[in-house]
Amino acid sequence: MLMLPDPTRELRSTPKSLPIAVTKRYIVKDVGFGTESEFTGVADLVTFVPSYITVANLGESKSIGVAARWTRVEAVYIQSDLLPGALPALVQSHRDSLATGDPVTRALTSTVNGIMASLSSTPGLAYQEGSDPLPALEMLLGISPPSGPTLPPPDELGEDAPAISARSAHQYRLAKVRGASGRVFSNAVRASYSNRCAFCGAQFGGIPGIRSGVDAAHILAWSKHDLDVVPNGLSLCKLHHWAFDAAIIMPRREDDRYYLRFTNLADLLGHEEIARIGKEGQPIPDQWLPNDTALHPSSAFLQRLYADLGVTFRSDV
Ligand SMILES: [Zn+2]
Numbered sequence: 001m002l003m004l005p006d007p008t009r010e011l012r013s014t015p016k017s018l019p020i021a022v023t024k025r026y027i028v029k030d031v032g033f034g035t036e037s038e039f040t041g042v043a044d045l046v047t048f049v050p051s052y053i054t055v056a057n058l059g060e061s062k063s064i065g066v067a068a069r070w071t072r073v074e075a076v077y078i079q080s081d082l083l084p085g086a087l088p089a090l091v092q093s094h095r096d097s098l099a100t101g102d103p104v105t106r107a108l109t110s111t112v113n114g115i116m117a118s119l120s121s122t123p124g125l126a127y128q129e130g131s132d133p134l135p136a137l138e139m140l141l142g143i144s145p146p147s148g149p150t151l152p153p154p155d156e157l158g159e160d161a162p163a164i165s166a167r168s169a170h171q172y173r174l175a176k177v178r179g180a181s182g183r184v185f186s187n188a189v190r191a192s193y194s195n196r197c198a199f200c201g202a203q204f205g206g207i208p209g210i211r212s213g214v215d216a217a218h219i220l221a222w223s224k225h226d227l228d229v230v231p232n233g234l235s236l237c238k239l240h241h242w243a244f245d246a247a248i249i250m251p252r253r254e255d256d257r258y259y260l261r262f263t264n265l266a267d268l269l270g271h272e273e274i275a276r277i278g279k280e281g282q283p284i285p286d287q288w289l290p291n292d293t294a295l296h297p298s299s300a301f302l303q304r305l306y307a308d309l310g311v312t313f314r315s316d317v
Pocket residue numbers: 197198199200201202236237238239240
């Protein structure tokens with residue numbers, strides 16, 4: 001579908017059919033689903049809108065942002081007439097079979113295989129058959145592939161510096177890809193917390209003429225989990241957004257209440273800085289949280305975050 005060798009299928013043009021296939025050359029290792037994914041309540045009518053897929057091919061593993069990849073494929077469609085040899089007809093055929101909205105067929109697979117075979121026999125083009133045909137098509141058309149990664153490289157999410165990497169990936173994706181749904185999330189979180197910071201209670205928002213001073217922070221990074229729901233959010237002032245993103249301080253649910261807990265990263269800070277950030281073990285008053293307890297920070301998401309970041313709490317040491 002995305003012109004990967006042995007195409008996987010994205011749902012853009014296939015509503016209500018199963019989009020993801022394990023393919024011969026590419027192994028789909030992970031799929032992130034967009035917020036538009038819906039479950040109809042009928043077992044065979046689940047609509048998934050993948051936002052990224054992680055694939056392995058030829059010993060390489062990478063994450064592919066579906067929307068960004070699709071934009072590149074469309075750019076190739078538009079100029080396909082300019083391609084040499086059999087390629088214009090093959091690329092047209094790729095476009096035509098997607099336009100039908102039918103599930104991935106053998107015909108589509110053989111079209112992509114045909115594109116790859118054509119590319120490998122195109123003179124002067126260093127293309128290894130079986131590898132991703134899209135960069136080769138872009139090269140033939142003189143299209144510059146988008147600069148910079150469409151997703152943070154997977155090693156950015158590695159274990160060397162999990163706290164920093166997972167969070168920076170999150171920030172990257174927030175800045176780069178999020179549109180309207182991100183604003184909906186931010187507004188919903190801020191409104192649920194009455195524009196209050198959950199860690200210090202400062203109310204820096206909802207003031208006409210002044211831009212809101214509280215941020216809607218994600219508990220689980222959007223880049224990895226795509227959970228734009230209020231229980232995956234925290235309304236935080238700038239200081240606490242930083243301290244939370246840097247994994248210095250975290251809310252923790254203990255006996256039906258939330259407490260502020262410093263992690264061992266706080267050991268790297270001076271006493272004065274720590275005192276500015278907060279007090280170890282301070283309970284978060286109910287008034288700083290959403291009135292509706294169903295919107296409170298999800299314990300499950302928090303637990304997952306601690307595990308993802310490898311957090312050690314000072315109070316546990
Ligand atoms: Zn604060």
